[in-house]
Amino acid sequence: EDEDEDEDEDEGGEEDDADEVKSTGTGKDVAAVSFIDMNKAATEKKEGGTLDGVLTPNQRASVAELFAKKIPEKMVDFHKKLGVVFLITDHESFPIYHPCEDSSWLPHRASLRHESRRPGIKAHIVRTESRGPKSAMYTTYVIHVKTAFHVRGVSRRFSDFAVLDRKLRAKYPNAPELVRTNRILGTLSPGFVQERRQQLQDYLDALLANHQLAHSDIARNFLALHGVMQDTASMPQPAPESMSGGAKEEGIEQEETFWEYTDNSLAEFLSQLSQCKSARDAPQEARLLNKVGLIMCEKGKQTEGIVHLQRAVSSSRLVNDRRSLLRCLSNLACAHFKFGGRLLAVELLEEAIELAQRLGDARAEAGCLRVMALAQAADGDMAQGLKRMLEAGELYASVSDVRGQAATKFCEGVMQYDLGNSVEGVTAMEKSLVLRRTLKDKIGIAEVLNRLGLALVDIGYHLQALDYFERALALCQEEGDVSGEASTLRLLAYVHFAQVDGDRKMSLQLFERSLALARANADVSGQATCHEGVADVLMDMDDSKLALEHYSQALLLRETRVVPADPQAHTRHIQLLRSKLSRAKAQVLEASEGMSDAEGGDFLWRNNAGLGALDSDGELAPIAEGVENRAAPQIIDTGIAYYKELATNAVSMALTKLWF
Numbered sequence: 001e002d003e004d005e006d007e008d009e010d011e012g013g014e015e016d017d018a019d020e021v022k023s024t025g026t027g028k029d030v031a032a033v034s035f036i037d038m039n040k041a042a043t044e045k046k047e048g049g050t051l052d053g054v055l056t057p058n059q060r061a062s063v064a065e066l067f068a069k070k071i072p073e074k075m076v077d078f079h080k081k082l083g084v085v086f087l088i089t090d091h092e093s094f095p096i097y098h099p100c101e102d103s104s105w106l107p108h109r110a111s112l113r114h115e116s117r118r119p120g121i122k123a124h125i126v127r128t129e130s131r132g133p134k135s136a137m138y139t140t141y142v143i144h145v146k147t148a149f150h151v152r153g154v155s156r157r158f159s160d161f162a163v164l165d166r167k168l169r170a171k172y173p174n175a176p177e178l179v180r181t182n183r184i185l186g187t188l189s190p191g192f193v194q195e196r197r198q199q200l201q202d203y204l205d206a207l208l209a210n211h212q213l214a215h216s217d218i219a220r221n222f223l224a225l226h227g228v229m230q231d232t233a234s235m236p237q238p239a240p241e242s243m244s245g246g247a248k249e250e251g252i253e254q255e256e257t258f259w260e261y262t263d264n265s266l267a268e269f270l271s272q273l274s275q276c277k278s279a280r281d282a283p284q285e286a287r288l289l290n291k292v293g294l295i296m297c298e299k300g301k302q303t304e305g306i307v308h309l310q311r312a313v314s315s316s317r318l319v320n321d322r323r324s325l326l327r328c329l330s331n332l333a334c335a336h337f338k339f340g341g342r343l344l345a346v347e348l349l350e351e352a353i354e355l356a357q358r359l360g361d362a363r364a365e366a367g368c369l370r371v372m373a374l375a376q377a378a379d380g381d382m383a384q385g386l387k388r389m390l391e392a393g394e395l396y397a398s399v400s401d402v403r404g405q406a407a408t409k410f411c412e413g414v415m416q417y418d419l420g421n422s423v424e425g426v427t428a429m430e431k432s433l434v435l436r437r438t439l440k441d442k443i444g445i446a447e448v449l450n451r452l453g454l455a456l457v458d459i460g461y462h463l464q465a466l467d468y469f470e471r472a473l474a475l476c477q478e479e480g481d482v483s484g485e486a487s488t489l490r491l492l493a494y495v496h497f498a499q500v501d502g503d504r505k506m507s508l509q510l511f512e513r514s515l516a517l518a519r520a521n522a523d524v525s526g527q528a529t530c531h532e533g534v535a536d537v538l539m540d541m542d543d544s545k546l547a548l549e550h551y552s553q554a555l556l557l558r559e560t561r562v563v564p565a566d567p568q569a570h571t572r573h574i575q576l577l578r579s580k581l582s583r584a585k586a587q588v589l590e591a592s593e594g595m596s597d598a599e600g601g602d603f604l605w606r607n608n609a610g611l612g613a614l615d616s617d618g619e620l621a622p623i624a625e626g627v628e629n630r631a632a633p634q635i636i637d638t639g640i641a642y643y644k645e646l647a648t649n650a651v652s653m654a655l656t657k658l659w660f
Helices: 007-021 035-043 057-070 106-112 158-169 192-210 217-222 265-279 281-298 302-318 322-338 343-358 361-378 384-396 402-418 422-439 444-457 462-479 482-498 503-522 523-540 543-559 568-593 641-649 656-659
Strands: 084-091 094-101 120-131 138-146 153-157
Touching: 084 106, 084 322, 084 361, 094 192, 094 281, 094 322, 094 361, 120 158, 120 192, 120 422, 138 192, 138 265, 138 543, 153 158, 158 192, 158 217, 265 281, 281 302, 281 322, 302 322, 322 343, 322 361, 343 361, 361 402, 361 422, 361 444, 384 402, 422 503, 444 462, 462 482, 482 523, 523 543, 523 568, 523 641, 543 568
Parallel strands: none
Antiparallel strands: 084 094, 120 138, 138 153
16 A cells, blocks of 8 residues: 555655646746736737736837727716725824725725734646656646735645645644545556545645645745745735825835724813913924814814814914924815815915925925825816826835835826726836835735726726736735725626626625625625625526515615715615616516516616606606606616616716726
């Protein structure tokens, strides 16, 4: 009986190392490869070609032209308003507002669940190969190893698995045990090989499910992952760039954290404020006024919050503390920005920029320009906001602030893409991806990969989009980013559903996994989106009865519990959901009454709860009961065509993006 399948283990091990060259990838950092180059490489069908191929400058230019032609014509709203959310970061015990676009993943960093972290390594035995002379045949198992940054193939023999098991169990007593199926010497029947292959796959799955074992040097060497980015235990934690409080050493990234306060913090700060007035401690008074103002703004007390922030500005002027004044001006501007006074916010930011220039603090000036860019974009002037964002990026580059460059490049890409400049937008996001890889900012990398995946969906490259989303998912799982994981699962579910020959069952499973995470994370909007997505897939699978339940749940959540960032878009989405609900009800009714399609027709455009034609003001007008809208399109009940047709005729093209 031979448990190691071959007596000659040393020779087998040497041959296996050479077999790493015959891999599905070269081991190069795939995520750093140009997005446009990747599209070109994916279309080339050269034998042995990979996604890591390098293109010539001429090829690169032609790809850009092809990409521009590939982008479908879409309605661009040049007055679109960028949604913005406001976070508070703690900088040297001085809290400051940090605004970012509403879809940013920056808030995810405040709610990471380290206990939920999972290794971002996947290993699948894709095939077996028989090698060696006929007198001494042996079997190798070809393993496809994939991380967020690498794709490669390695060949291993059973003897290599046995060595791995022995080393791991010697160092980690809790390591899973390798099952050894005995066989008669010299027999390599197909049934035995397949049985052992499944046992080895189960062993790999158990091994990679353990974060400690998966990232051990022993396992990484076995999977040929030496030199690949390690897990975050040895990484600096990424932090958002913000207004600097002074000069930094070049190349040193200063860590920042989110500012936290409790229900008792406000009373405590007010008590300390009274003591400062008695002691005439103006510098400390300015700090406390700033903290009280921020807490009141966060609690919705607009007037009181702004008054305290104005007093903080006055106190800083009184003691001639220009650093404190710079921060207080920025916070006051953000408070006005948050509550709708964007013109006043821009005026205050201009004063802050002048002060930063007098101080010679380019990083602080860049931070003010970035906030101003978001304020202008939120006010509907996306072009002017983009101009300011470019200026901020140049200033960050001048002081070698990589984190600031990465953030501004990403915002620049989002703005360019929204303005219809697709190639420029994708290029900027790719640059942000490279910068975030330099920082080893895994959540930031996942955010960019998701955005690039959506761009791939726009031009019909669904397989490449799946690859980007899967890489982002691996990073989210590795970091314990439950919100990012839920969002990425929804996008994966959508892509599987949108494909003509997509896997509907897989789409349902992904939506259900995302729904479970959204519930655990108390994400009401995510729950509503998942219910709607599940219902869409069920409608495509002709299960209108179950779809009706999910549509009803999605509508209930959106109408009662979702706080809309854009009330107008929220209203349109509610109307779209009601139309889907009416359509599901109509199909259930047709099925129960046994009506044919010719007899029943499509109830969507004749139902008083459905979408009607646009009225003269561009608003959606419901159709009166029993009156048929002859101008309504014929709905194509297959895949994404339904949404495109509906969006073209009843709602803005931008509404299709709202589905995400």
